[in-house]
Amino acid sequence: MSVREIAALISAGLLLAGAPLASAQASPAENATVSVLHGVPGATVDVYANGSKLLSGFKPGSLTDPLQLPAGDYDLKVTAAGKSAALIQANDVAVPGGANVTVVAHLDAAGKPVLTPYVNDTSKLAAGQARLTVRHTAAAPAVDVRAGGKPVFTDLTNPKEAKADLPAGTVEADVVLAGTSTVALGPAELNLKEGTNTIVYAWGSASAKNLKLAVQTISGLHGNPSGVPGGTGGQAASQSDWPVVAAAVLALVLVAGGTAAVRVRARS
Structure with a gap:
């Protein structure tokens, strides 16, 4: 059809x-x-x-x-x-x-x-900045999200989200069990482009061992205000x-x- x-x-x-x-x-x-x-x-x-x-x-x-x-x-x-x-x-x-x-x-x-x-969050970003949003939508315990091996968001539980505005660039991120170094997901390389909100979802089930990541990108958060936010995938x-x-x-x-x-x- x-x-x-x-x-x-x-x-x-x-x-x-x-x-x-x-x-x-x-x-x-x-x-x-x-x-x-x-x-x-x-x-x-x-x-x-x-x-x-x-x-x-x-x-x-x-x-x-x-x-x-x-x-x-x-x-x-x-x-x-x-x-x-x-x-x-x-x-x-x-x-x-x-x-x-x-x-x-x-x-x-x-x-x-x-x-x-x-x-x-589609609020405007300063020049050179990107937004990273992480959402816990998996059947899994609390987690920490790390960038470059350092915790950025801690003790995130389903269905909570966390976000931060960061310098644009490429970061390597992974998800670990809260308070530990036990990797649950990743690492994954994220290209945080200037003027975008990159949204990362952890989904699936820890017990079923099918945890996965999904990534959505919303653009147009700087410059021309008439820009239309977009999505990926x-x-x-x-x-x-x-x-x-x-x-x-x-x-x-x-x-x-x-x-x-x-x-x-x-x-x-």
Whole structure:
């Protein structure tokens, strides 16, 4: 199924659900920038909207490019791949206008699938500076994050985040168990470019020995204020097709957990 066909199906679903056309034409100031990270190991998914299958085989580790989603409330429902019963259902999900958000489907500290929305820091950076954000979204104990072998963030627990503005450049980072030198993840080389927010996610499960890193980059945090924040990696619906709102809703559906017999209702 092509992106255009997917977008058309979602659009039809929104129209049938009574979404006003004005929602699809909301001004940029009313939109939220939404990215989605699938961080639940083994949860390959199918996606449905109003009974129609839109996607099959959406895999863990995928990160969507940023999409513009009109502010409003959304009802979402997702199911396991090839199944009909809902795994995750979210009604009246509020998406605030003007925010830059990454929604992560991941495991909590006890290994239970959860959804966590993070508001990304897009404040301006001084010349020569870059921002590093680290998010603990893994079923694992507290950790320290080191850069160049020295702790930068300490005692970080799921689903907390930590961030700092640093001189732009390349750093070697790893994740160790809090208060120890026992490496849980890494090392990984991070290129912290000037005027960007590099966001690193630890996801997976320590007990299952499938911990991994995902990296998202938001650019345009200095210089021209009209620059549009960007993202890296992932499978993303194209924004070139008409229903930008539809593609964004698809991203939010994917974020909701992984497979979806989805009934989506958007309210202005």
